[in-house]
Amino acid sequence: MKATGIVRRIDELGRVVIPKEIRRTLRIREGDPLELFTERDELMLKKYSPIASIEQFARGTVKSLGEQSGYIAVICDTDEVLQASGQGRKELTGKALSEKMTQVMLSRRSYLANKAEGGDILPVAADSELAVTAQIIVPVVSGGDCLGAVVLLSGEEGAVMENSAVKLARLTADIIANQFE
Helix, strand or coil: CCCCCCCCCCCCCCCCCCCHHHHHHCCCCCCCCEEEEEECCEEEEEECCCHHHHHHHHHHHHHHHHHHHCCEEEEEECCEEEEEECCCHHHHCCCEECHHHHHHHHHCCCEEEEHHHCCCCCCCECCCCCCCCEEEEEEEEECCEEEEEEEEEECCCCCCCCHHHHHHHHHHHHHHHHCCC
């Protein structure tokens, strides 16, 4: 654990203000759920990720999705890539999401782009150098909240995301969303 040197007092209602710099660094926004942990005399806050709570399920799902589609498959929550399969998995797994990826998820609309057709390929991870030529991003929405996204990527020159792959990504996002209803 890293000390910040910042001290805050608890108010009469038991509230503590998390400084803006820390919220910005950890990408905590108003309304985000936080999970509380205690160990002896320590209290820890962690941004809650429902999808991360089904990590075993996500690992198996992303593996099957990658095998069935033939593309690089990714499952992420609203902050980072949780699981990835295929040739770019090490480049993506555990990385923070790019701002453009976050915007797509917040819009709650699927995003399809094929470089061969002049589409704008969005970076999935903030600092990834993965060369992508086609992509589909499908937000995972449950109860009106965006919990993350299912992504299929291709790095093959001239690749065009097939309609069957788009349907497979949407089906996977629906299955994951149904885990939380």
